[in-house]
Amino acid sequence: MATPPRTPSPVDRFLALIGARRAALPRQVPGQDAPPLLHVADLAQLPCWLAETDSARTRTLARRLARHGHVALLLGRGGHPDGVEAAVTLAPARVHAIDLGAPAIAVQRLRQLAPTGSRLGDALAAAAALDVDAAGRLAFGRARARVTSMVRALPERIPAPDRHAWVLLQVTRLLFLRFVESEGWLDGRADFLARAVDDVMHRGGEPWTDLLAPLFFGTLNRPVARRTASARRFGRIPFLNGGLFERHPLEVAHRHWPVPITEWHELLGALVEQIEVSLDEGGPGEAVTPDMLGRILEGLMDPEERSSHGVFYTPPRLVDRLVRTALECHLARRTGTPVDRLHEMMVTDAPSVRRLFGSLRVLDPAVGSGAFLIGVLRAL
Structure with a gap:
């Protein structure tokens, strides 16, 4: 019996989306064993290291690596089942949460990076790409x-x-x-x-x-x-x-x-x-x-x-998640499709779902600066 293909992990998908060159065999980064780091890919000359950590420890690890001069694109699995955390280990190291259900602007910018010819140059370019704010x-x-x-x-x-x-x-x-x-x-x-x-x-x-x-x-x-x-x-x-x-x-x-x-x-x-x-x-x-x-x-x-006036800042990642959840629940009711299945159809841009977009009407009664309407437009 044929073995079913392995479902790509969020890290696998992220690396594919940004055009990173995958390592033939992930290997442990020397001298980094608490927690262990795996060298899983390279983005131009910038190594991509994977850490099996939670969000708080990813931030601590990124800052520690930056203090000791270890330059890399650090990846963590984060707390979201369909996302990754990414940080370039240059001071001040910032960890960016990236939701692959609604790929962030940072993903597109990372994919479009032109190699600089040096590890530090590629790191600086990647840090700028991640820092969309x-x-x-x-x-x-x-x-x-x-x-x-x-x-x-x-x-x-x-x-x-x-x-x-x-x-x-x-x-x-x-x-x-x-x-x-x-x-x-x-x-x-x-x-x-x-x-x-x-x-x-x-x-x-x-x-x-x-x-x-x-x-x-x-x-x-x-x-x-x-x-x-x-x-x-x-x-x-x-x-x-x-x-x-x-x-x-x-x-x-x-x-x-x-x-x-x-x-x-x-x-x-x-x-x-x-x-x-x-x-x-x-x-x-x-x-x-x-x-x-x-x-x-x-x-x-x-x-x-x-x-x-009830005007409060909503982080873009939360806007995208709320918008996507609302769209999935609405379309699930209209089509009789389970929400989990509909999520997959939206991610893959299924024609049967896309046809429904033309008849959607979105109302935000507390529109404020329009963050949620822009989020809907981005999702569609």
Whole structure:
């Protein structure tokens, strides 16, 4: 009787997904026996070592290896039956949980790595690929500093919560427009905002009065046929009717927001020139992607405001797991298929399941920054 083929383990699948070169026979790493480490593959010149540890011990082991200069891609099985933990053993060593049921952006980035010709170079590249939140942290730091400074620069006659909310609204609008711009939808130019800002500054204009207010309230929020001649000078600008570019009640109550030119210059420089954006979540690691945008804006909100509105950060891995579970349970009821079997069908992209996607309707009544809707889109 033929022996049935062995089901690939999550580690096997992860190594295959990232294009690692498997070792013909896993061998123990010399001098590493507490716990023992197995050399199971190589990613370019970076060895892949497997540790039979739980999550806490994987973190401890990664840091110990980093302290002693042992450079490798450390893998652990983690606590999830369909996932692995991965860490590049360079200080500060960070362990990343990767759910293979909904392969992470990091998997795609690892697969696309170009060999550097050295073990250390490959390790640095792999660490950057795994750290998909690096761009978000950098963007958050830059935006937070500028928000704090602009709030302080506004006159104290405007209540502090109103000042903070108004500045955050401008950050939201500008970051949203960066994504629109990245697709060439602002007059066909990927540098539309930077050029518009430069033009206003060169003419000695005021960014809010001469650029942002006319762009937001007379152009983006108005159908092309109803725009004035001055609005049409912006060029081919889409009509965005979601409400983001309508006047906020704060902007009705306070028609004039006297922000110093220097503050506008710093904020626009940070958001328009220093932050790269991309709609492609598998794109370059230095680019902010839509799923990061919500986390950045949530982090910039005042803690009391965030609490009163019920806005809380949900880690991407948890979002993906909840979304996948909800989809599997819903489709299982519709098809009469056991959930376990449906999970396999979704992972393998079975045509019978894909046909059902077109009729799905997803409602998130507490949408917030849209993290769960983006998670559904990613899963589908």
